[in-house]
Amino acid sequence: MNKILKITNQKILVTGGAGFIGGALISWLLKNTQATIINLDKLGYASDLSRINQDIELLNVSSNRYKFVLADLIDNEKIIDLVNDFQPDIVFHLAAESHVDRSIASPRNFLDSNVIGTFNLLDALKNYWLNLAIERKNSFRFLHISTDEVYGSLGSKGYFDERTPYNPTSPYSASKAASDHFVKAFYYTYGIPILITNCSNNYGPWQYPEKLIPVIISNALSNQPIPIYGDGSNIRDWIYVDDHVEGLIFVFEYGLIGNSYCIGSSEEHNNLEIANKVCRGLDVIRPNLQPYENLIKSVNDRLGHDQRYAINSKKIKEKLGWKPRYKFNDALQNTVKWYVNNQDWCNRVSMKKKLI
Numbered sequence: 577m578n579k580i581l582k583i584t585n586q587k588i589l590v591t592g593g594a595g596f597i598g599g600a601l602i603s604w605l606l607k608n609t610q611a612t613i614i615n616l617d618k619l620g621y622a623s624d625l626s627r628i629n630q631d632i633e634l635l636n637v638s639s640n641r642y643k644f645v646l647a648d649l650i651d652n653e654k655i656i657d658l659v660n661d662f663q664p665d666i667v668f669h670l671a672a673e674s675h676v677d678r679s680i681a682s683p684r685n686f687l688d689s690n691v692i693g694t695f696n697l698l699d700a701l702k703n704y705w706l707n708l709a710i711e712r713k714n715s716f717r718f719l720h721i722s723t724d725e726v727y728g729s730l731g732s733k734g735y736f737d738e739r740t741p742y743n744p745t746s747p748y749s750a751s752k753a754a755s756d757h758f759v760k761a762f763y764y765t766y767g768i769p770i771l772i773t774n775c776s777n778n779y780g781p782w783q784y785p786e787k788l789i790p791v792i793i794s795n796a797l798s799n800q801p802i803p804i805y806g807d808g809s810n811i812r813d814w815i816y817v818d819d820h821v822e823g824l825i826f827v828f829e830y831g832l833i834g835n836s837y838c839i840g841s842s843e844e845h846n847n848l849e850i851a852n853k854v855c856r857g858l859d860v861i862r863p864n865l866q867p868y869e870n871l872i873k874s875v876n877d878r879l880g881h882d883q884r885y886a887i888n889s890k891k892i893k894e895k896l897g898w899k900p901r902y903k904f905n906d907a908l909q910n911t912v913k914w915y916v917n918n919q920d921w922c923n924r925v926s927m928k929k930k931l932i
């Protein structure tokens with residue numbers, strides 16, 4: 577990032593900061609700014625604060641720079657009080673139920689957290705923002721972190737970009753699409769300065785071990801079958817989590833109010849390729865009697881499984897100057913190493929709640 581940062585010592589509210597991407601964002605903010613951060617999270621099954629606590633200790637962050645607040649976005653009154661007490665200058669909204677399989681098993685949780693929760697936050701911020709003095713009102717930003725899944729599924733050709741019509745197909749993507757629409761509605765109706773990002777599949781350390789890459793590693797290391805949906809041909813555009821975080825910072829710094837930005841790395845790989853690559857990486861780091869690939873096993877396909885997601889990131893690259901910095905094979909291999917060295921963490925957080 578070569579221009580002067582607008583994030584200096586503002587007050588930043590991060591929702592969902594006990595999750596995978598929110599934790600990486602808070603880590604970036606602690607290292608690169610003097611901002612005061614409030615991390616609002618309900619501490620659901622996928623939450624863990626070890627990473628942030630580790631950073632706070634390493635960086636010797638003073639207690640008045642970072643605070644964790646236990647709150648559920650469903651609790652309307654509490655959210656109003658928190659917003660009014662903290663008086664944020666910037667909000668990064670990441671809190672959401674995020675696992676498609678869980679949305680198929682329990683869709684209502686996704687309606688509650690992702691739609692009603694986002695609405696409650698927007699409504700509290702609207703009343704707070706409307707009463708701000710003009711200078712703070714103008715510099716206030718609400719960043720809504722969304723997904724490429726709102727666009728539905730692609731065939732073998734084509735890419736999603738900011739003009740692609742929404743066409744969500746799972747309860748997860750429908751709830752994220754609905755939250756995006758509410759965010760846009762609050763911009764058009766009340767003028768709240770919002771920005772939206774729609775990013776592709778993230779990977780990296782500290783991801784709750786129910787998502788594809790940590791599942792492959794945990795199962796391989798414990799000599800269990802590695803489950804791959806159907807024929808493994810479903811394609812995702814994989815992005816390293818720190819590239820996503822830098823994308824969010826670029827959008828905050830240089831994005832045009834009211835705009836959406838698609839973020840992706842143009843690293844399209846199908847699930848079987850990912851499983852094979854991870855297994856080959858494990859063969860090098862932790863050799864076994866037989867290649868880990870032998871453990872890969874096809875299981876019944878996910879209901880309504882989207883075939884392909886792929887992002888055209890031209891807008892964020894050309895208009896804002898962002899580009900991904902991490903090379904896929906290197907970042908994937910470092911991720912594999914991290915999980916191999918942190919299986920204790922994976923086991924500890926997985927104990928909290930198994931898939932319903």
Ligand SMILES: NC(=O)c1ccc[n+]([C@@H]2O[C@H](COP(=O)([O-])OP(=O)(O)OC[C@H]3O[C@@H](n4cnc5c(N)ncnc54)[C@H](O)[C@@H]3O)[C@@H](O)[C@H]2O)c1
Pocket residue numbers: 591592593594595596597598616617618619620621622623624647648649650669670671672673674675688689690693721722723724752774775776777778779784
């Ligand atoms: N993981 C991805 O590949 C990806 C890609 C694009 C966009 N996103 C979006 O990024 C955001 C973060 O994703 P993640 O992978 O870090 O998810 P995650 O599941 O790891 O973390 C989400 C966090 O939000 C919290 N949360 C959920 N509902 C809440 C509520 N009602 N009140 C307060 N806290 C609540 C959870 O407790 C959890 O700590 C989500 O909005 C997701 O839709 C994720």
